[in-house]
């Protein structure tokens with residue numbers, strides 16, 4: 001099987017990591033239950049920031065958000081390693097900006113994710129992912145963002161949404177824990 005993954009907030013808890021960094025940077029103590037209740041991808045609102053201020057803080061903090069110790073979701077690394085061992089092809093498709101592509105790839109390897117250089121794609125807009133995904137003829141694709149998933153609904157691949165507080169309105173097959181992935185793939189063989 002050819003299995004594709006978005007990275008941020010699908011395989012790794014980037015927003016949660018950034019939320020923690022924002023608390024430190026802004027000397028605030030906004031509790032995690034606020035984070036888990038957010039109904040949008042952006043995380044700045046509970047810190048009292050406008051969209052403009054939030055965007056600036058995100059972009060100014062990008063280096064720190066991307067390359068410090070952002071935790072993978074539980075069992076994400078182990079599950080992907082296992083799938084690769086079983087002979088499945090693992091693809092990564094991230095809209096992280098071009099200048100962060102290669103470092104992100106190496107960062108992922110450093111966390112233990114199985115990455116082959118020619119199966120790693122980056123630097124596209126969210127709405128351009130569909131072209132890459134179509135070209136790769138993936139069997140499965142996993143993402144957290146409604147904007148991306150909505151572009152894939154007419155494709156023949158099996159699309160799953162990684163459960164997050166801002167995507168619960170979408171009626172799509174949903175994965176909550178990465179431990180469920182083995183069974184999903186196993187059932188379809």
Ligand SMILES: [Mg+2]
Pocket residue numbers: 006007008009010143144145
């Ligand atoms: Mg994402």
